[in-house]
Amino acid sequence: MTDIRIHVRASREYDVVIGKGLIAKVGQLVREAVPKATKILIVSETNVAPLYLDTVKGSLEGEGFEVEEVVFEAGEKSKNIDTIARMWGVMAKAGFTRTDAVVALGGGVTGDMAGFAAATFLRGIDVVQIPTSLLAQVDASVGGKTGIDLPEGKNQVGSFHQPSMVIEDTDCLKTLSPDKFTEGLGEVLKYAFIMDKELLKVLEIYEDKGNLQNDTQTLTDIVKACVADKVEVITEDEFDTGRRQILNFGHTIGHVIERDSNFTKDHGVCVAMGMGIIADACLAAGMTDKATHDRMISLIEAYGLPSGDGITPDEAVAGVMNDKKKRGNTISLIVVRNIGEAEICPMDPEGLRIFLSRR
Ligand SMILES: NC(=O)c1ccc[n+]([C@@H]2O[C@H](COP(=O)([O-])OP(=O)(O)OC[C@H]3O[C@@H](n4cnc5c(N)ncnc54)[C@H](O)[C@@H]3O)[C@@H](O)[C@H]2O)c1
Ligand SMILES: [Zn+2]
Numbered sequence: 001m002t003d004i005r006i007h008v009r010a011s012r013e014y015d016v017v018i019g020k021g022l023i024a025k026v027g028q029l030v031r032e033a034v035p036k037a038t039k040i041l042i043v044s045e046t047n048v049a050p051l052y053l054d055t056v057k058g059s060l061e062g063e064g065f066e067v068e069e070v071v072f073e074a075g076e077k078s079k080n081i082d083t084i085a086r087m088w089g090v091m092a093k094a095g096f097t098r099t100d101a102v103v104a105l106g107g108g109v110t111g112d113m114a115g116f117a118a119a120t121f122l123r124g125i126d127v128v129q130i131p132t133s134l135l136a137q138v139d140a141s142v143g144g145k146t147g148i149d150l151p152e153g154k155n156q157v158g159s160f161h162q163p164s165m166v167i168e169d170t171d172c173l174k175t176l177s178p179d180k181f182t183e184g185l186g187e188v189l190k191y192a193f194i195m196d197k198e199l200l201k202v203l204e205i206y207e208d209k210g211n212l213q214n215d216t217q218t219l220t221d222i223v224k225a226c227v228a229d230k231v232e233v234i235t236e237d238e239f240d241t242g243r244r245q246i247l248n249f250g251h252t253i254g255h256v257i258e259r260d261s262n263f264t265k266d267h268g269v270c271v272a273m274g275m276g277i278i279a280d281a282c283l284a285a286g287m288t289d290k291a292t293h294d295r296m297i298s299l300i301e302a303y304g305l306p307s308g309d310g311i312t313p314d315e316a317v318a319g320v321m322n323d324k325k326k327r328g329n330t331i332s333l334i335v336v337r338n339i340g341e342a343e344i345c346p347m348d349p350e351g352l353r354i355f356l357s358r359r
Contacts, residue, residue: 004224008142008231010238012162016142016227020216022169026056026103026130027063033165034126036099040065041091043114044105045074048132051175056105056130068094072113076263079109079149081157087117101126101164107133107180108140112158115146119161126164132172134184135268138191138226139247141166143234160239168227170220173213179266181213185303186250186268186275188222191229193275193296194249194334194342199225200299209302246342249334250275253356256319257309272300276307277316277359278335284358288337295339313356317349 003019017029030040040060044053049071060067070087072078087102104114104127111129118127131141147158173181192200202222212218230247237244254274258265276297283293300307311319320331331352333345347355 004220006224006227006231008162009235010144010162011160012144012164014163014165016166016168016231018137018168018170018220018224018227020169020171020220022167023052023055023130023172024059026167027059027061027065029165029167030060030065030101030103030128031063033128034099034101037101037126038066039091039094039096039100040067041087041094041096041100041102041114041117042067042069042105043087043102043110043117044069044071045078045107045110046071047074048106048110052105052132052172056103060103066094074106074109076109076149076154079113081148083113084117084120084148087114088121091117091121096121096125098122098125101128103128103130104141105130105132106136107131108136111136111141112146112155113148115144115161115163116148116158119146119159124161127161129163129166131166131168133176134173134181134223135187137168137170137173137223138184139187139230141168142227142230144238145240168223170216170223173219174216176213178213182304183266183268185212186270186272186300186305188226189300189303189305190247190249190271190275191226192299193336193339194246195233195340196225196229197340199229200295200339203299203303204295210304212303245332245344246334248332249336249342250278252320252323252331252333253277253311253316255323256316257311259319259322260311260315269305270309272305272307273309273311275336276300277309277311277356278333280308280359281355282335282337285355287335292337292339296336313353316356317353320352321349 102118129141144162150156250271254270258270
């Protein structure tokens with residue numbers, strides 16, 4: 001199978017390359033993406049590095065790059081300024097210049113941090129993203145959002161910094177834990193619901209739903225569809241002031257569930273719950289029909305995700321009011337009344353409480 005390329009026309013133009021076995025070709029691809037670089041910093045973490053770092057490093061060195069590495073402790077708790085400072089330190093010590101580059105090898109945590117280190121070092125150097133989790137392949141690695149968490153909240157500091165290339169090797173998804181794979185499916189379903197009826201059909205008719213993780217061919221098609229969807233949205237609204245908000249379907253309530261669980265529940269799982277709750281509320285409010293509602297709920301559940309949670313309308317409203325994405329007192333709730341079409345529905349807190357109370 002030949003590799004798929006999706007071209008992104010944002011403030012920087014780049015390709016998302018999707019295929020099987022790309023990890024072994026990283027050197028060549030990075031050379032194409034950052035032709036002037038001589039030094040590369042690979043950023044990875046303790047779960048992913050043992051699996052893929054040697055191959056990536058060998059491939060980069062084979063292309064003549066001088067390679068440095070920072071491997072941090074896997075997990076969201078590392079997504080802070082100390083880890084970024086380590087990356088800055090290694091690059092400064094090794095004499096990186098404006099034409100050198102960072103390569104992010106890992107899930108969304110790695111990509112967000114490597115992107116932020118690249119965005120800030122010498123006021124901005126290139127970054128190539130190599131996302132290895134399903135969530136990072138279909139969402140986090142594309143679109144240029146980078147950043148870190150603060151004790152006060154997730155993703156509170158960051159910047160937009162588009163990558164020079166995104167290299168998505170779908171073979172890497174085989175080593176993900178089944179839970180992390182399923183969580184990524186939450187975001188996959190989101191694209192199907194908000195904008196992609198074709199993808200929805202693929203997901204519906206796929207027979208062996210419990211075995212999708214081992215079907216790299218189908219997965220490659222699914223990842224490609226999701227990336228194409230995200231690229232379409234971000235090309236129209238790179239800086240998240242308008243249509244990009246539809247990507248938040250399920251997230252407004254999902255974030256509250258995630259935070260209330262002290263981040264013990266996975267993001268994609270919370271998004272699935274958030275989508276289910278909004279679907280229920282839309283049905284109760286007469287904003288959608290039963291067939292549409294049931295189609296969404298059954299697909300969420302068929303892929304092993306929960307379609308709801310015991311969050312009360314009051315808890316949801318209180319949580320939403322603490323969210324940084326809220327603009328003033330208005331909540332931009334994303335609703336799907338017809339599959340494949342998302343709408344931004346502005347609501348005030350009381351309106352949201354009433355909307356959620358009907359379910
Ligand atoms: N920038 C964006 O637009 C954007 C969008 C969505 C999410 N995010 C961010 O992404 C992060 C979540 O991403 P994530 O779920 O990928 O988290 P993650 O990076 O922590 O990866 C999830 C888990 O999977 C493991 N893993 C990753 N790839 C693997 C592989 N191939 N084999 C085995 N294990 C592997 C990791 O070690 C980790 O334990 C959050 O910090 C979130 O804020 C960013
Ligand atoms: Zn998400």
